[in-house]
Amino acid sequence: MTAEATTRMVGRALKRREDPQLITGHGNFLDDVKLNGMTHAAVLRSPYAHARIRSINTSKAKALPGVVAVYVGTDMTDVNPLPCAWPAGGFKNNLNTPRAIAVDVVRFAGEAVAVVIAEDRYIARDALDLIDVDYEPLAVVVDPEKATHPGAPQLHENAPNNIVVEWNAGNRDSTNAAVANAQVVVKERIVNQRLMPTPMETRGSIASYESSTGEFTLWSSSQAPHVHRLLLTAFVFGIPETKLRVIAPNVGGGFGQKIFVYQDMVFCMWAARKLGRPVKFVEDRSENFKSSSHGRDHVTDVEICGTRDGRVTGLRIKTYAGLGAYLSTIAPGVATTLYGRIVTGVYKIPNVSIDVIATYTNTAMVDAYRGAGRPEASYLIERMMDRWAAELGMDPAEVRRINFIQPHEFPYNNGLGLLPYDSGNYAPALDKALATIGYADMRREQAELRKQGRYLGIGISSYVEICGVAPTAWANGQGWGAGLWESANVRIHLTGQVVVTTGSLPHGQGVETTFAQIVADELGVPYDNVLIEHSDTAGTPFGYGTYGSRSLAVGGTAMVKSVQKIKEKAKRLAAHLLEANPDDMVFADGKVHVKGSPDKSKTFGEIALYASVGASMPNGEEPFLDETTYYDPPNCTFPFGTHICIVEVTPETGAIELKRYVGVDDVGNIINPLIVHGQLHGGIAQGIAQALFEQAVYDDNGQLLSGTLMDYAVPTAAMLPNYEIDHTVTPSPVNPLGVKGAGEAGTIGSAQCVMNAIIDALSPFGVQHMQMPATPERVWKAMHAHK
């Protein structure tokens, strides 16, 4: 073994370097930020899901001692509504986004109607009770399909039948023919319920304004500070981008919800400028539930068809996707491109047609939530593969296997408008999962137990997903309004310390750790000598942020490319110092030596010192080692895998016990197995949560019934099984690291795994499908309805 092999950092299960600060209570989250002269905002929210605002009287609130100001929607019409950055599918003037505070009409319960700015948060809250609003309630629609029905309440004049966009992918004619002529057709209605992302830290904003320079600073619990800066300046305030600095302090989880621009960013900035004092707003949990973004909310009719021997020949899909009362930052793209283009999953299906009808409803905005579109797709196809297998009386593992895209077919074009799947080999992941669970034995045990009146279910899910969405040119073709490249700057300081600044930013992903592991190996420097800087638009190159499992595949690659440039320059400088030919230089083990003469060398530290002092640079060379890369990948990456779980349901109560959970995930090369496992565990937990516990429920009046954590059942660790995680490794050819992405795979693979197991358990009762979440009550009813 070489010295390098023993000291290699990549591949090690290092603990996250981010964690000591966080777990010892030294984190600095948004609510920890306190500024001189800071005021506090509280928001009066509409109790109605749809109403005309006849009048608002704020005079009593303004008179309360300690209240600095009270603003209503019409005060802030000098700035624009929030932008929608991903108007996918083409818009005909029906793009409606929210204003900072509602003007004239409120369209969901929880929409801001007035904002109080006060000396402290208590006074601000007290003042809300002193504001009188006269509402004229209007009819409400919350269901994404019913919203399109004739006579349904209309949310926006420019959107007849509440339709945001009608979008299609695949081949309608060939699919209609395939369904019409198939030996077997299976139909189902599948609901992917609305969820609330529930980051542990809620969202919020603190804005300050310096009148002498006209510069804003915004602290925000954000997954994408540069994007927020761009959207808030260029689109909302119409000011130069340089007039806003955005800082994300420690971010306590995002799951997508913190990618988007929100009303509070605008009213805090607007009021800070108006008042000349910083303004702070931090949501409480109820506000987070009512007014920050939700996820999913699909109602789908689907038909799968094929031959009696199990081959799938066609898939026809019509989905109603509820996007809420207005369009959130990237909502239309999530419901279309990120969903509809991957809906065939790991299977080669020759005829596919998918229609998505995205609609406005009187509910909170729906946008990307962990997995963003791909969980909806994988749930749909994997549920249907089980329905298909059951219809034919075939084993669900076998049906999957015979329809898999084969290894030699990569790069694979699924015909739905994606760039080809990068690489994949699906059968080994399935085989490994089957072996780990002991599939044949479990089937025998299942049969045995059924005779005793005990109901075991085995659920399989084979999935593929899309990470690191790119290249920008392709994304632009999907309506994406910006770039999807990522940046990284690498600098080597005089002392040999390496500083990486990146547009990616960790909020649980461990970017500081994995990025440092990679740099340490590449440069042969100690891991502790590598610092990763992020999350502040001052001092980091423009970058698009952390979401869509893109940090490593896109941001990490940008960093590696910068490191490679540094190494090239180091070789040129070493050649100069050693009076050798630059082409003969070798960079290895933290040194540069002359090829064939390892003794003729300079350490990286020596070169860094020399370059930083810069007293005698060779001709044409600049001092300092400092390189920046803007990397736009040639394609997305496509992680995949198979999950299998075992459940037992109790007929008496419908109780569901999740007995085992096996995940075999192929995320490409693994930089840090501990972090990958952590991401998978968390992701699977969120998928299980969707299958068993979580549902955001609006009643017919648009009231959120699941508005607190006493009603919205986020599972705790005690409600979840141990995960048996394994991998296959199929490196991605898209990037030099060979990585695919691991942030969302767990969620994308899991909900249907659990549902398939439950429905398998219930098959003796004639159950073919059940909507999520599979509450004990639903299971109990299903078992008793068929008795």
Place this chain on the structure above:
Amino acid sequence: MIPAAFQYVKANSVAEALVLLQQHGEDAKLVAGGHSLLPAMKLRLSQPTVLIDIAAANDLKGIAVNGNTLSIGAGETYHAIASSAAVKRTCAIVADCVGQIGDIQVRNAGTIGGALAHADPAADLTAVFLALGGSVSVASASGTRQIAADDMFVAMLTTALDSGEIITTVHVPVIGAGQGASYAKLKHPASRYAIVGVAAMVSMSGGKITSARVAVTGAGPQAVRQTATEQALIGTDGGDAASKAAASKAGDDMDYLGDIHASEEYRRAMVKVYAARAISAAVAQARG
């Protein structure tokens, strides 16, 4: 989630608390663990102007066995009760029940007195208290009195306590030879409160049940005894068939609540299932 303004005072004894209650009158509220009161205040469903904190009052602490009675200070926390050797030895159902309440934070703060005074429709202890036929000692400016379990719960979130009264001690019987008591609970997935909770206590003699008390919580607006079930048990051997037959009468004559996790229909059915479980476990214990 920001409460209205209030004044906070700490009472170090029941006597101090009574004086403070008199001083501040209707606007004052006692706070013990705060795990029911503070959430209500944060939602501004409750807006007392004075909070009298009795969590540190020493004379509300203490767990003692006197003859056939286990007496628990109203200020004892769930955690203290669940880990008390005396409780586990003499009336294990109470330790078992409070050990299932909420999560560790709730159990470290919530008190037995607070739970009974608050009478949440989904509280666990209310059913156990009813099934055991316990009682509470209550103090007020005008003296002390006892309230029997059967007289305690009047309506949703309403008890027989008067506004100036403090529960000082909770009494339950020691479970003796030939007796058994058990609590069975279907947990709410979000809050861990009872969707359905059934407590049963039986006394047996010569292989037959001589007395039985069964109470249901969670399913409806308040905890209620199930007299039809109790009657059906008496005189039987408490075996599977008898327990199930008696349990099938549970919940027929009571009001129900429903929510997004469990409808009235489901709760009705689960009352019977959990009644059977609680009765069987109580019988098994009574048989020794």
